[in-house]
Each structure stands twice: as C-alpha cells, then as structure tokens.
Amino acid sequence: MHILEIDHPLVAHKLSVLRDETTPSAIFRQLTEELVTLLAYEATRNVAVHEVTVTTPVATTTGVKLARPAPIVVPILRAGLGMLEGMTKLLPTAEVGFLGLRRDEETLEAVTYANRLPDDLTGRQCFVLDPMLATGHTIHESINYLLERGARDVTCVCLLATPQGLEEVKSHLPADADVKIVVASIDEGLNEKAYIVPGLGDAGDRLYGVVD
Numbered sequence: 001m002h003i004l005e006i007d008h009p010l011v012a013h014k015l016s017v018l019r020d021e022t023t024p025s026a027i028f029r030q031l032t033e034e035l036v037t038l039l040a041y042e043a044t045r046n047v048a049v050h051e052v053t054v055t056t057p058v059a060t061t062t063g064v065k066l067a068r069p070a071p072i073v074v075p076i077l078r079a080g081l082g083m084l085e086g087m088t089k090l091l092p093t094a095e096v097g098f099l100g101l102r103r104d105e106e107t108l109e110a111v112t113y114a115n116r117l118p119d120d121l122t123g124r125q126c127f128v129l130d131p132m133l134a135t136g137h138t139i140h141e142s143i144n145y146l147l148e149r150g151a152r153d154v155t156c157v158c159l160l161a162t163p164q165g166l167e168e169v170k171s172h173l174p175a176d177a178d179v180k181i182v183v184a185s186i187d188e189g190l191n192e193k194a195y196i197v198p199g200l201g202d203a204g205d206r207l208y209g210v211v212d
C-alpha cells in the first residue's frame with residue numbers, strides 16, 4: 001500500500017479553514033471541493049491512458065487520451081458525497097458508483113447499508129472518496145469490496161487519516177493489492193469516541209448539518 005500525504009501550501013491553507021470550528025457549512029463544502037481537486041491531481045497520476053495521434057494546426061504529433069473502460073469514482077455515503085464534485089472536475093468522464101457504509105457506534109465496525117456498483121469491476125481503476133480515515137474500518141471494507149469484484153487498482157482520496165487507521169487498512173489487504181491512499185494530512189490519532197485528533201469534527205455534520 002502506497003501512502004501519499006500531500007505537502008502543499010494551498011492544501012494546508014484550505015485544510016486549516018476546514019478544521020476551524022467556526023467555518024460555516026457553505027464555506028466548508030466549497031473548500032472541500034477545492035481541496036479534493038488538488039488531491040485528485042496527485043491521485044490520478046497513474047490513471048490509464050492510451051496513445052493517440054493529434055493533428056494540430058501546424059503538424060501531426062502524438063498525445064494521450066484516457067483509456068476505456070472509464071475509471072469509477074466511489075463516494076462513501078454520506079460524507080464522501082461532499083468530495084464528488086471536486087473529483088469529477090478532473091475526471092468528468094468517470095462513472096460514479098455509490099457505497100453506503102456507516103460505523104456502528106458500539107463496535108466501531110463498518111456496516112454496509114447501500115450499494116450501487118457494477119458486480120463486475122474487472123480491470124477497472126477505482127477512486128474511493130471518504131474524508132475521514134479514522135479507525136480504517138470503512139476504507140478497508142470498501143477497498144476489499146472493490147478488489148473482490150476484480151478492480152485493477154484502488155486509490156482512496158481522504159482529507160484526514162490516522163496512523164492506526166492506515167495500519168488497519170494495510171493489515172487487511174491482500175499482499176498483491178495495488179492500493180494507494182492520498183491524504184491532505186495524517187493527524188495524531190483518535191480520541192475515546194474514535195474522532196480524529198485534532199481533526200475537523202464530524203465531516204458529514206460539517207458538510208450537511210446534524211441529522212438524527
């Protein structure tokens with residue numbers, strides 16, 4: 001598993017505003033989108049392309065186009081939805097599938113409650129969107145789900161991660177899995193309620209407000 005923590009002043013600036021508890025939802029959503037577009041630039045570094053011939057007004061040359069089948073972007077409901085626009089801005093021809101996983105607040109395990117994805121993902125490049133890699137349970141369930149259906153590689157785009165969450169994901173992966181995690185910051189760890197510290201709070205609530 002390859003982990004990439006993005007070191008860039010614009011990423012750090014936007015993340016600092018997201019962390020601020022006084023940032024309202026509207027600004028939080030806007031900045032999340034912008035931040036994800038910056039992360040997506042690195043996350044798509046190995047996206048599959050094929051060579052094409054291009055005729056410019058001056059000469060004929062070779063270039064590349066995105067290969068088929070198109071990559072699949074998989075936001076994890078609900079908070080991952082706030083990252084979708086930022087990702088599809090760079091990958092407008094990607095297909096979008098959805099996985100709904102929530103954490104059981106007692107066991108902290110990930111429970112799947114929704115799935116809108118093709119059964120056969122053979123050879124597909126998948127991009128999982130989940131802002132908070134906290135315990136790692138949701139991300140490892142999602143990655144394994146995609147790999148079991150034949151995904152060629154899986155890249156997860158996260159705003160924050162913890163060292164123990166990353167370790168948890170790594171320990172559950174098949175040895176030959178081609179998995180990359182792209183993250184704006186690896187934070188200190190988790191508090192007793194499994195929130196990331198210093199973190200930014202509940203990402204779903206910060207994006208969309210509290211729903212009970």
Ligand code: URA
Pocket residue numbers: 079132134194195196197199200201202203204
């Ligand atoms: N999910 C969140 O939204 N925030 C955390 O800090 C941890 C998990």
